[in-house]
Amino acid sequence: MKNIKSLIGILFILTAFTFTSCDNEPIDPAIDLDEFGGGGNNGGPVVFKADFSGNTWNTTAAQAVVSGNFITISAVKPNGEGFGFLIEATAPGTYPANTNLLAFTPAGSEFGYWSTNFDNPEENTGSITITSINTTNNTISGTFNFKGYWSDTSVTSILPVQFTNGEFQNVPFITQNQTGDTFFAKVNGTEFADVDILTITTDINGQEFISVGAQDSNLNSMTVSVRSSLAPGTYNITGNTATDDAQAIYDFDDVDYNAVSGSVTIISKTATRIKGTFSFVTNGATPFTVSEGAFDVEY
Numbered sequence: 001m002k003n004i005k006s007l008i009g010i011l012f013i014l015t016a017f018t019f020t021s022c023d024n025e026p027i028d029p030a031i032d033l034d035e036f037g038g039g040g041n042n043g044g045p046v047v048f049k050a051d052f053s054g055n056t057w058n059t060t061a062a063q064a065v066v067s068g069n070f071i072t073i074s075a076v077k078p079n080g081e082g083f084g085f086l087i088e089a090t091a092p093g094t095y096p097a098n099t100n101l102l103a104f105t106p107a108g109s110e111f112g113y114w115s116t117n118f119d120n121p122e123e124n125t126g127s128i129t130i131t132s133i134n135t136t137n138n139t140i141s142g143t144f145n146f147k148g149y150w151s152d153t154s155v156t157s158i159l160p161v162q163f164t165n166g167e168f169q170n171v172p173f174i175t176q177n178q179t180g181d182t183f184f185a186k187v188n189g190t191e192f193a194d195v196d197i198l199t200i201t202t203d204i205n206g207q208e209f210i211s212v213g214a215q216d217s218n219l220n221s222m223t224v225s226v227r228s229s230l231a232p233g234t235y236n237i238t239g240n241t242a243t244d245d246a247q248a249i250y251d252f253d254d255v256d257y258n259a260v261s262g263s264v265t266i267i268s269k270t271a272t273r274i275k276g277t278f279s280f281v282t283n284g285a286t287p288f289t290v291s292e293g294a295f296d297v298e299y
């Protein structure tokens with residue numbers, strides 16, 4: 001069975017595993033820092049804390065998104081450092097850290113400490129436990145511990161960091177339907193019925209891209225990426241990931257199929273939202289044809 005790394009791999013097309021975001025921007029674009037913290041939607045005070053490097057890190061600025069296959073949780077401080085979790089879960093339970101994504105990103109860095117040992121992905125690096133999803137107060141609580149490896153794999157001098165006594169209580173959550181993000185596409189004429197949408201800013205071959213990823217209930221994934229500097233217009237896909245302004249990939253049955261032709265049209269783009277259409281054909285012995293693609297997402 002696939003795990004969350006398949007979605008992450010799609011989102012970071014041919015790149016190192018890194019988070020890149022604007023200062024003070026949480027991992028999930030649906031999260032508004034102005035709405036963080038406070039009273040946990042009448043569920044009690046918001047708590048998010050963890051011990052590492054001899055200190056206790058804590059903040060009340062935390063929020064979550066509960067969607068079709070995943071739970072995302074973000075906690076940040078005003079300087080931009082923070083934790084971000086992406087868990088393949090929809091219910092309370094304990095989930096392994098190495099097959100999900102638990103990460104801490106220091107202030108001012110595009111890299112962070114991730115719960116995966118890239119040299120040994122099978123290493124048990126810890127776990128996260130969802131103890132409660134309160135659908136009356138719309139809050140989520142739990143605990144976590146993980147060993148974090150530096151996500152820039154080209155640097156070998158940074159030692160792992162152990163994050164212990166992690167706790168989050170009464171973190172308010174919204175559902176995917178509340179984000180207002182939409183994604184649509186057909187694969188070989190059949191609708192790709194997404195249940196999760198994730199939009200992030202990534203680095204591909206030294207260039208910043210906006211990547212819009214979606215996943216269906218069978219854990220097949222699709223990602224469309226455009227250079228973040230682009231203005232509205234139509235941009236061709238040729239399959240050259242070193243030079244193409246627009247790129248796409250389709251993961252089917254745990255196999256990645258790169259787009260080798262097609263285009264992405266940016267209809268509108270603001271500092272926080274992008275809307276567009278796309279179509280493409282993949283590589284492979286039996287190419288996939290993706291048509292009628294459309295997205296309207298916050299990033």
